Amino acid sequence: MEKKSVPKKNIDPILVDVRNPNFNYERLNKFGTVNLAHVPEAAPPRFVILKRALIGIFGLLLVGVVLFVLLLVNNLRTIKASVADTSSSIMKNFLASATALKNLEPQAASAYLEKNKEALGNINSMVRNGVGQTIFDVVGNIVPVVQQGMGFLGKITSLNLQFLQLSQGLQDLQTNGFGYFVHDGKSLIAALSSLHTLIQQINTETLDIKNTTSNLKNLSSSFQSVDTAIGGEYLKYSAELYSWDSALGSLLAWFQAPGDHHIVLLFQNPSEIRPGGGFVGSYADITVSGGQMTNIDVRDIYDPDGQLDLKVIPPEQLQGVTRNWGARDANWFFDFPTSAKTIVHFLEASKMYSDRNETFDMAIALNINVVQSLLDVTGPIPLPEYGITITSDNFLPEVQREVEAGADKKAGQPKKILKVLAPILLQKLNDLSSEGRNQLFQKIKEAVQKKDIMYYAKDATLSDFLTSHNLDGSVYSLPDNFWGSYLAVVNANVAGGKTDAFIGESVSAKVDLDTNGNTFTSVNITRTHSGNTQKDPWYRVVNKDFLQVFTEPGTSLVSIQGNDARTVNSTLEYTRSSYTTNPDLAATEKEVYLTNFKAWQRNEFGKNVFAAWLQTPAGQSKTMQLRYQTSYTNLPALAPGQVYTFIFERQSGVQNSLHLVINAPFKYYWAESKSSVFTYDTNDPDKRILLTLTLEAQPTRQE
Numbered sequence: 087m088e089k090k091s092v093p094k095k096n097i098d099p100i101l102v103d104v105r106n107p108n109f110n111y112e113r114l115n116k117f118g119t120v121n122l123a124h125v126p127e128a129a130p131p132r133f134v135i136l137k138r139a140l141i142g143i144f145g146l147l148l149v150g151v152v153l154f155v156l157l158l159v160n161n162l163r164t165i166k167a168s169v170a171d172t173s174s175s176i177m178k179n180f181l182a183s184a185t186a187l188k189n190l191e192p193q194a195a196s197a198y199l200e201k202n203k204e205a206l207g208n209i210n211s212m213v214r215n216g217v218g219q220t221i222f223d224v225v226g227n228i229v230p231v232v233q234q235g236m237g238f239l240g241k242i243t244s245l246n247l248q249f250l251q252l253s254q255g256l257q258d259l260q261t262n263g264f265g266y267f268v269h270d271g272k273s274l275i276a277a278l279s280s281l282h283t284l285i286q287q288i289n290t291e292t293l294d295i296k297n298t299t300s301n302l303k304n305l306s307s308s309f310q311s312v313d314t315a316i317g318g319e320y321l322k323y324s325a326e327l328y329s330w331d332s333a334l335g336s337l338l339a340w341f342q343a344p345g346d347h348h349i350v351l352l353f354q355n356p357s358e359i360r361p362g363g364g365f366v367g368s369y370a371d372i373t374v375s376g377g378q379m380t381n382i383d384v385r386d387i388y389d390p391d392g393q394l395d396l397k398v399i400p401p402e403q404l405q406g407v408t409r410n411w412g413a414r415d416a417n418w419f420f421d422f423p424t425s426a427k428t429i430v431h432f433l434e435a436s437k438m439y440s441d442r443n444e445t446f447d448m449a450i451a452l453n454i455n456v457v458q459s460l461l462d463v464t465g466p467i468p469l470p471e472y473g474i475t476i477t478s479d480n481f482l483p484e485v486q487r488e489v490e491a492g493a494d495k496k497a498g499q500p501k502k503i504l505k506v507l508a509p510i511l512l513q514k515l516n517d518l519s520s521e522g523r524n525q526l527f528q529k530i531k532e533a534v535q536k537k538d539i540m541y542y543a544k545d546a547t548l549s550d551f552l553t554s555h556n557l558d559g560s561v562y563s564l565p566d567n568f569w570g571s572y573l574a575v576v577n578a579n580v581a582g583g584k585t586d587a588f589i590g591e592s593v594s595a596k597v598d599l600d601t602n603g604n605t606f607t608s609v610n611i612t613r614t615h616s617g618n619t620q621k622d623p624w625y626r627v628v629n630k631d632f633l634q635v636f637t638e639p640g641t642s643l644v645s646i647q648g649n650d651a652r653t654v655n656s657t658l659e660y661t662r663s664s665y666t667t668n669p670d671l672a673a674t675e676k677e678v679y680l681t682n683f684k685a686w687q688r689n690e691f692g693k694n695v696f697a698a699w700l701q702t703p704a705g706q707s708k709t710m711q712l713r714y715q716t717s718y719t720n721l722p723a724l725a726p727g728q729v730y731t732f733i734f735e736r737q738s739g740v741q742n743s744l745h746l747v748i749n750a751p752f753k754y755y756w757a758e759s760k761s762s763v764f765t766y767d768t769n770d771p772d773k774r775i776l777l778t779l780t781l782e783a784q785p786t787r788q789e
Contacts, residue, residue, distance in 0.1 A: 176202050176242075183249060188326065190531060192256035199250040206243045245291045252284045260527045261520055268516050271378025275341055278377075282334040289327050333551035340447065340545065341377040348373055350430060350446045353504070354417065354453045356739030357486065357584035359577045361634070362417035362425030362559070363451055363540070363738035367489070368501045369433075370508065371446075384508050386501040387414045390436035397665045402675060403632045405656040407581050411668070420576045420636065421691050422451060422559030422738065423549070424670050426542035447545070451559070453538040453739050454482055457511075459529040463522055464514040469506060476507060483622070486584060490624055537738040537773035556774060559738055561691040564638065569721055570731030571597050571748075572693060574636035575611055577740060580654075582630035588617035589629055589702070591742035599730070599751045603721040606644075609635060609712045611700075618705035626704045633710060634697040636735070641694045641714045643683060648710040649698035651684045724751060726783045734775040743769045748779065757782045 179198040186195035259266075259277055266274035340347060349372040354364030366387055373381040391412035400411035401418050408415060413432035419425040426449040434445050461467070461478040468475045472492075474484055485503055488494060494502040518526060533539045540559035543549050552558035564572060575593050579586050594610040611633065617625035633649075658665075677688030677697075685698040702708040722728075734744060746766040748756070755762045757780040764779055 176205055180246075180249075183253070187249075187253060187256065190256070190260070192253040192260065195253040196250060196257065199246055199253060202246045203250065206246060241291060241295050245288065245295060248284055248288050248291060252281065252288065255281045255284065261523050264523065264526070265516055267377070268379055268512065271341070271376040275338065275377040278334060278338055278341070282331065282338060285327055285331045285334065289324065289331060292324050292327075329551055329554060332547050336545050336547040341374070346373050346375050346380070348444060348446045349448045349450060350433060352417075352426075352429065352449060352451045353457075354451050354739055355584070356453055356455065357482070357587035358579045358582070359586040359631075359737070359739055360415075360417045361420045361576050361578050361737070362422050363537075364417075364453055365579070366414065366417050366429065368504050382508065382512070384501070384505040386499075390433050390438045393437040394432060394435060395437070396432070396435050397663070399660045399665045399667050399671075401671060402656075403578065403580055403654055405658075406654040409658050410665075418578070419670065419674070420574065420634070420737065421561045422540045423542050423553075424691075426451070426540075428668065428670065430542075430544075447543065448548075449542040451540040451542075451738065453533070454485075456529075456533045456538050457481060459533060460511065460515065460526070463518065463525050463529060464511065467507065467510055467514065469503070471506070472503060482587065486587075486624070487622060490584075490622070535772055536770075537736055540738060559773075561636070561693065562733055562735055562774060564692060564733075567720070568638065568731070569603060569718060569728075570638065570733065571605055571607060571716070572636065572638040572733045572735075573607075573609065574693075574735040574737065575609075575740075575742065576634040576636060576737050578632040578634070580630055580632055583624040583627040584622075585615060585617050585625055585627060585629040585704070586740075588615060588620065588625055590614040590616065591740060592745070593742050594745045596747045596749070597732070598749045601724060601751045601753070603718050603724050603728075603730075603751070605716045607637070607641075607712075607714055607716070609714075610709055611635075611712075612707055612709040613700060613702050614707040615702045615704050628704070629702045631700045631702070632697065633700045634695050635712055636690070636693040636695050637714060638716055639689075639692065639694050640718075641696075641716045643680065643685070643687060643696055644713040644715060646683045646685050646696065646698060646710070646712050648700070648708060649684055650701045652699040652701070724754070724781060726754075726781055728781045730779045730781065732775075732777040732779070734771060736771045736773050736775075738773075741770060743767075744771050744775070746777075750779075750781065753784050754781045755784055756780065 179202045183195040183198040183202075186192070186198065255277060259281075263274065263277070266277065351370040351372055352366045353368040353370070354360075354362075355367055356364035358365035358367075360366075369385055369387055371381075371383040371385065372379055373383075391414050394410075394412055396410075396412075398411040399405075400408055400415060404411070404415055404418075411432075413429050413436075416428040416432055417425045419428070430446045430449055433439055439445070458478040458481050461476065461481055466475045466477045472488065474480075476484060485507075488503045489500045492500070492503070494500055515526060530539065534557065537559055541552050541557050543552060549558070553560050561574075562572070573593075573595055575591070577586070577591075590613070592612045594612075596608045598606045600606070613629065613631065615629050617627075617629075620626060630652075674688065674690045677686045679686055683698070685696055688695050688697070696712060696714070698710065700708055700710050730748075732746065732748060734746075736742070744767070746764075748764045750756050750762045750764075756764045758764060759779075762784075764777075766775075766777060768775075
């Protein structure tokens with residue numbers, strides 16, 4: 087059927103019942119054709135229009151999201167790559183800085199932390215600027231863990247800054263601490279308070295960081311590695327930070343407490359060696375108030391001993407030279423805290439101090455050779471009234487000569503030269519340049535490392551800190567189930583003049599281990615007396631040494647050769663003369679005399695001790711040889727990976743060489759030497775040497 091069209095003019099497209107006379111309807115009419123076969127559809131409902139609009143908008147959003155995700159992925163990859171490149175070095179720098187701070191090397195720590203500061207700044211800039219910030223803002227609002235990651239970055243940055251401030255504070259104390267103590271107690275207290283606050287903040291920050299990495303470690307391998315590094319390496323220093331925090335708190339409380347406080351500075355003379363260090367012939371009473379030294383009084387040790395009414399039985403080996411024990415001979419214990427406690431006890435009991443209720447809260451032992459090191463820094467000091475100039479080279483002989491035979495000795499003031507020298511030396515130390523102060527700190531640090539300076543504190547917190555950081559000269563405490571060897575050679579000059587100034591000592595030890603882990607040890611101790619070359623008589627007499635060898639528990643003596651028989655007779659029956667016994671001394675003198683060996687055996691400070699006399703004439707050498715064995719009945723069967731430990735502790739004031747040979751059990755070798763033999767040699771041991779050796783099985787020979 088043919089389709090027909092009709093003119094549109096025959097149809098009025100505007101249908102209204104009432105027309106508005108003011109509206110032009112004609113303009114709406116357009117002539118055209120109308121397809122009558124086409125029936126117009128009804129207008130779609132409004133919600134359909136909305137749906138179509140939403141679909142369009144969603145499409146646009148989808149395109150935007152896709153573009154955004156692509157941008158996000160690209161930026162995250164860039165950021166991740168940058169972080170991956172630098173995170174390893176940041177952690178290494180953190181660890182290196184912590185080690186440097188532990189070793190009191192703040193300048194080195196600052197260098198590592200400055201590198202971190204730059205690296206963290208670059209990462210922060212990449213994340214925080216421009217598109218990176220927009221991305222993390224949007225994603226952070228949707229994914230909270232991203233916000234935590236951003237917070238983690240901020241915490242690491244903050245921690246780095248705090249450690250940098252800590253290292254700078256320590257550097258300030260190294261450079262200016264001595265001057266603060268001598269002239270500006272307020273600045274010293276302020277510096278210590280600042281360090282105290284920083285350490286507390288660091289403790290809080292490290293704990294927070296550890297918690298954050300624990301939450302994030304499952305998010306990516308990067309956080310897993312960071313969590314492992316922090317948990318396994320860096321945060322192991324947190325216990326040490328807490329220790330520093332506690333010690334600083336106690337020290338600040340002491341400095342800020344009202345009134346005067348006292349430190350005793352013990353001058354040890356290693357020319358006449360004693361177990362705790364040199365003979366204490368002189369000391370200084372240092373008065374401290376408000377963090378500042380207000381007075382220093384140098385004294386002869388016989389001054390307080392002359393006003394001591396206590397009657398205490400002296401050590402058996404000293405009973406032939408003194409009837410009564412006093413501060414002068416109390417440096418008798420190899421464990422310096424015990425010696426210091428005993429010296430302080432005698433000082434405080436003397437009327438010189440008890441009459442005015444003066445007590446000593448701390449003690450610092452200073453070997454004479456430390457003064458020589460200080461003179462290296464300050465340079466020569468003229469003493470016109472004595473007609474000499476004191477230098478690091480002549481300090482000991484000149485002072486010794488004045489004390490033993492000078493005009494002051496004849497006037498009854500043998501230690502006066504030290505009273506004259508001390509304030510001049512202190513002033514020169516205070517006037518040092520910045521470079522000189524750094525040299526001074528390094529000298530002190532070296533002296534501490536060689537046990538020429540030791541510290542003692544009555545306060546329990548400070549005492550624990552000093553022990554844990556090996557600053558107090560205490561005897562090493564062996565752990566439970568210890569498998570290994572311990573060795574310390576300890577000398578005591580009794581009526582042997584000042585001959586130890588010219589005694590050279592060498593120690594040679596060989597340890598053989600059997601297949602059960604038991605040890606057989608040979609120790610040779612050679613002492614060479616070169617005092618015959620000196621003109622002063624106190625250097626040329628026979629060196630009379632009560633020599634003690636400290637070993638691990640459970641040792642039994644097999645043989646001893648080269649030692650001398652010597653009898654020390656007491657001139658007084660102490661039990662009938664109202665004398666008291668020092669409990670620490672009594673504990674060490676529970677000994678057995680081994681008649682066949684002319685030696686003693688006892689337990690002291692958790693060690694088995696063999697002791698004997700060794701007398702060396704001037705110009706000669708003498709060697710004492712010991713052999714002993716140790717059985718480890720509770721030791722598990724030996725196996726590869728088992729660790730054996732050898733510990734050597736040096737006596738304060740004694741410079742000896744050490745030659746060590748350790749032979750592994752049959753069918754084993756040491757991983758550290760890749761041999762069945764491990765050797766160790768040093769001509770100047772540190773105060774404590776700790777060697778750990780790991781067993782490995784010898785390969786089975788193939789036929």
